[in-house]
Amino acid sequence: MTTQSSEAMNEQFDRRTLDWYIDKLVEVIVFISGISAIIFVIGIFVFVTMEGMGFLFDSFSFSEFFGSEYWEPSDEDAPEYGILALIAGTASVTGLAMLIAIPFSLGTAIYIAEFSTGKTREYLKVLVELLAAIPSVVWGFIGLTIMNPLIIELFDVPVGLTVLNAGIILGLMAAPIMTSIAEDALKAVPDRYREAAEALGATRWQVIYKTVLPAAKNGLLGAILLGVGRGFGETMAVLMATGHAVNIPGSVFDSVRALTATIAAELGETAVGSEHYQVLFTIGIFLFLITFVINLTADLIVRGIKNQ
Amino acid sequence: MSVEAMPVENLFTESQLNVKNKKIQSLYRVLFLLMTLLLILPVLIILGTLIVKGGSMISIDFLFTDPVNGMTEGGVFPALLGTVFLVSLALLISVPLGIAAAIYLSEYASENWFTRAINLAIINLAGVPSIVHALFGVGAFVMFFGFGTSILAASLTLAIMTLPVVIVSTRESLQAVPHAFREACWNMGATRWQTIRRVVLPNAVSGILTGVILEVSRTTGETAPIMFTGAVFFLPFLPQGVFDQTMALSLHLFVVTTQVPNVPEQLPYAVALVLIGMVLLMNSISIAFRMYLRSKKKW
Amino acid sequence: MVETMLESKSEGKSETASTAEQKKVKLDISHLTVSYGNDAAISDVNFKIFENEIFGIIGPANAGKTSFLKALNLMNTFDANMKVEGKILFNDRDIHQLKNVYALRSRIGVVFPLPVGLPMTIYENVALSPRLRGIKDKATLDEIVQRCLQRSALWDEVKDRLDSLGSLLSGGQQQRLTIARALSQEPELLILDEFSIAVDPVTTMRIEEVLKELKNEMTIILVTNLVQQARRLADRTAFFLEGKCIETGDTEALFNGQVENSKTTDYIEGRFG
Numbered sequence: 001m002t003t004q005s006s007e008a009m010n011e012q013f014d015r016r017t018l019d020w021y022i023d024k025l026v027e028v029i030v031f032i033s034g035i036s037a038i039i040f041v042i043g044i045f046v047f048v049t050m051e052g053m054g055f056l057f058d059s060f061s062f063s064e065f066f067g068s069e070y071w072e073p074s075d076e077d078a079p080e081y082g083i084l085a086l087i088a089g090t091a092s093v094t095g096l097a098m099l100i101a102i103p104f105s106l107g108t109a110i111y112i113a114e115f116s117t118g119k120t121r122e123y124l125k126v127l128v129e130l131l132a133a134i135p136s137v138v139w140g141f142i143g144l145t146i147m148n149p150l151i152i153e154l155f156d157v158p159v160g161l162t163v164l165n166a167g168i169i170l171g172l173m174a175a176p177i178m179t180s181i182a183e184d185a186l187k188a189v190p191d192r193y194r195e196a197a198e199a200l201g202a203t204r205w206q207v208i209y210k211t212v213l214p215a216a217k218n219g220l221l222g223a224i225l226l227g228v229g230r231g232f233g234e235t236m237a238v239l240m241a242t243g244h245a246v247n248i249p250g251s252v253f254d255s256v257r258a259l260t261a262t263i264a265a266e267l268g269e270t271a272v273g274s275e276h277y278q279v280l281f282t283i284g285i286f287l288f289l290i291t292f293v294i295n296l297t298a299d300l301i302v303r304g305i306k307n308q
Numbered sequence: 309m310s311v312e313a314m315p316v317e318n319l320f321t322e323s324q325l326n327v328k329n330k331k332i333q334s335l336y337r338v339l340f341l342l343m344t345l346l347l348i349l350p351v352l353i354i355l356g357t358l359i360v361k362g363g364s365m366i367s368i369d370f371l372f373t374d375p376v377n378g379m380t381e382g383g384v385f386p387a388l389l390g391t392v393f394l395v396s397l398a399l400l401i402s403v404p405l406g407i408a409a410a411i412y413l414s415e416y417a418s419e420n421w422f423t424r425a426i427n428l429a430i431i432n433l434a435g436v437p438s439i440v441h442a443l444f445g446v447g448a449f450v451m452f453f454g455f456g457t458s459i460l461a462a463s464l465t466l467a468i469m470t471l472p473v474v475i476v477s478t479r480e481s482l483q484a485v486p487h488a489f490r491e492a493c494w495n496m497g498a499t500r501w502q503t504i505r506r507v508v509l510p511n512a513v514s515g516i517l518t519g520v521i522l523e524v525s526r527t528t529g530e531t532a533p534i535m536f537t538g539a540v541f542f543l544p545f546l547p548q549g550v551f552d553q554t555m556a557l558s559l560h561l562f563v564v565t566t567q568v569p570n571v572p573e574q575l576p577y578a579v580a581l582v583l584i585g586m587v588l589l590m591n592s593i594s595i596a597f598r599m600y601l602r603s604k605k606k607w
Numbered sequence: 608m609v610e611t612m613l614e615s616k617s618e619g620k621s622e623t624a625s626t627a628e629q630k631k632v633k634l635d636i637s638h639l640t641v642s643y644g645n646d647a648a649i650s651d652v653n654f655k656i657f658e659n660e661i662f663g664i665i666g667p668a669n670a671g672k673t674s675f676l677k678a679l680n681l682m683n684t685f686d687a688n689m690k691v692e693g694k695i696l697f698n699d700r701d702i703h704q705l706k707n708v709y710a711l712r713s714r715i716g717v718v719f720p721l722p723v724g725l726p727m728t729i730y731e732n733v734a735l736s737p738r739l740r741g742i743k744d745k746a747t748l749d750e751i752v753q754r755c756l757q758r759s760a761l762w763d764e765v766k767d768r769l770d771s772l773g774s775l776l777s778g779g780q781q782q783r784l785t786i787a788r789a790l791s792q793e794p795e796l797l798i799l800d801e802f803s804i805a806v807d808p809v810t811t812m813r814i815e816e817v818l819k820e821l822k823n824e825m826t827i828i829l830v831t832n833l834v835q836q837a838r839r840l841a842d843r844t845a846f847f848l849e850g851k852c853i854e855t856g857d858t859e860a861l862f863n864g865q866v867e868n869s870k871t872t873d874y875i876e877g878r879f880g
Contacts, residue, residue: 010698010700012707012710013700013705013706013707013710013711014705014706014707015706015707015710016706016707017707017709017710019499019501019502019709019739020499020707020709022499022501023499023500023501023502026500026501026504027416027500027501029408030408030409030411030412030415030416031412031416033405033406033408033409033411033412034408034409034412034413034416034417034426035426036405036409036471037409037426037429037430037433037471037472037475038425038426038429040429040433040468040471041429041432041433041436043444043448044433044436044440044441044444047443047444047447047448047452048440048443048444048447050447050452051443051446051447051451103343104343104346104347105347107339107340107343107344108340108343108344108347110340111337111340111341111343111344112344115337115340115341122599124344124348126595127348127351128347128348129591129595130351130588130591130592131347131348131350131351133525133526133529133587133588133591134351134354134529134584134587134588135528135529135530135531135558135583135584135587136438136529136530136531136532137529137531137558137559137561137562137583138354138529138561138580138583138584140562140565141561141562141565141576141580142354144565144566145565145576145577146354146357172347172350175347176347179347201326203326203329203330203332203333204333204337205329205332205333205336205337206329206333226435229435230435232437233435233436233437233438233439233440234437234438235437235438235439235531235532236438236531236532236562240562240565240566260437260439260532263439263442263443264439264442264532264535267442267443267446267535267536268535268536272451280443281443281447284439284440284443287437287439287440288436288437288440291432291435291436291437291440292432292435292436294435295431295432295435296428296432299428299431418687485726488719488721488723489723489725489726490685491682491685491719491723492719492723492725492785492788493725493735494682494685494712495680495682495712495715495717496712496713496716496735496736496739496788496789496792497709497710497711497712497713497714497715497736497739497792498709498735498739499709500685502739506735506739507725507726507727510727511726606726606772606774606775607724607726607772607774607775
């Protein structure tokens, strides 16, 4: 019996079945899908550059583009494309947002990871997750309709669509993501660190301050960087809550205009292929490169702790 | 204070230093709790305000009638339907692609520079600003591939933007299936694909579904990527195919808030409430589903 | 190719002339080395296994027993880190030259030290391999499932709940389920890797009885850290130590002290390991 089946089997060894070919086919398909992410990232860079190329190679001047605070694309005689004020707008809003989001997200992450337990922890995490789910256009709407009159009344200022307004909104938007990444970083610190410190008689806060936070340092830094990247790239909320005025802000009560919001507001009005259109794509390249560097750095830092 | 000088029973009570440390601890505890509450409070305030100000306008009628009188009256039906179209088509593209990519990363890829490059690309794809995705959509789908501003171009842009969500959540679900199951299956002569189809996927499918629902929620709220690729402020008719333009709920909120004069105060609140209601509903389903899964162990 | 086949056949005959002249060589292993990165798990292993015998492999932990089994089943194709050198002939065929390795694996049943009940119903666990082979007929599947579960001494305990999850059975039951699954492959070669670790003594004895019967239908490799189990079951036994095969021989002969290397006796008598 065995001899018979042995011979039959020896034939099977040389016959590639349908399943063998399906397996190879699937391997090819999933491989192509796997590299699609790389293709898309390259594609984004290539296509955005392609549309902005005309300006970039003909009339692009580094010192004017980054050094001038005059953004006057609709001046028919001598349009000027300086993004300094736009950079200042983005930077001031993101900066204020981080001032708010960093302490709040770290504090919340510490509370969730180190102080809360069981059901409370679950509920808090769900609420933070829901906070992260609110769409950016809804945040912009809130800035426009709720925050705006609130700021005017509280601080007795003429306009409420300001760095302050957008900064708070953006801070609340970035905080949930930063919280969950920071919480992951804290959770990644092995419990034996805590146990060792507690065995020496340290209180919970001493354990956190002296042991957990230093050990989770890189992950927390990564969380902050990702928050910065998020703030930099946010579009709808800053479009609606900043006041959209080209301006280098002197205080948090000034209106500003962000890089992203400028593209969103003006792309619809420009003729395809015009210089203005190309400049907007050039800003897009700039945004892409900045966020690329921020994400790369954050990844290197976070991965650094995993490898240790 | 030396030990000898203390009465015996005091040995077991706390020293002054300890009392001070405990105080510091509870101080910080309260501080962090306050921060947590301050972070969460806005969600509740926002939801409350939206419901108070816009709730009275919400009705079946509001959901299923067209906006009239320069969008100052009527409902949100074309925008709602447009969002459903955009999100469905985006899912049709990103879910198969994302699952296949996750299968590659979880089941085929080995730890090397190439896999790291893919992971890095995924992180970057998730981190690229939404407005840059919009520019990409314009450059690639609207112009280069000649789809024009259409549902197809907008959905493709949305699909690529939310692809990382599908990949990351699917990869996590696949990796949650213990390796021993795969080895057992391989040892029986199953091909990699047979193993994935018969053992890995059936046990990861609910986790994958959780991620997909989350993606629906994200896609529903996106505005910037569809602004110039397929969604328009107003359309007097419903889209007839994937090459038509469409209205969308998220853009509609932007429009009635900033672009249309003489809108009754309630209307934007009601639109915002419908949008956030859809998003939070999807999110809650996803979270509830995840919790249910966690309680139901299969091994 | 033809040359090596002839060579291995003639070698096989001359070496086993005393034990069983009519026996066919099932597995012929020569110069087998398995390494992970720079660490060799086993190096230069040579021996033959005959059809319808129980071949025992004994040795302390980290002797390379499991790596040896993995190499037999070509698990290196799933593990980029695992490197296999040397030759393994299965029915006189070099397994590294096969066009369809899945056909080879489907004829080799493997039972792991830790039982793995797949997260599907008990029925599906056993019906999986027949299904992979393309059997769809319900009656045939029913028959295979019942036969395999009966042979692995699990049928009576689970016959009323074949639709409950195989991964939630107790350890001992899962191990018998794993054996039933291996049998459902209708294997020519059955490999058991320390199967009794997760099983109680009574069940172990029942499985051992089953193995004695199965020997008439297939070749069995029994890796065990219980030397007495090898003595009870194995016709011939190999002793592995620190990645090397120290010696192979008739089980009784080895246990009676007819050894080439005194370490074998030391291990059998429990002086180390």
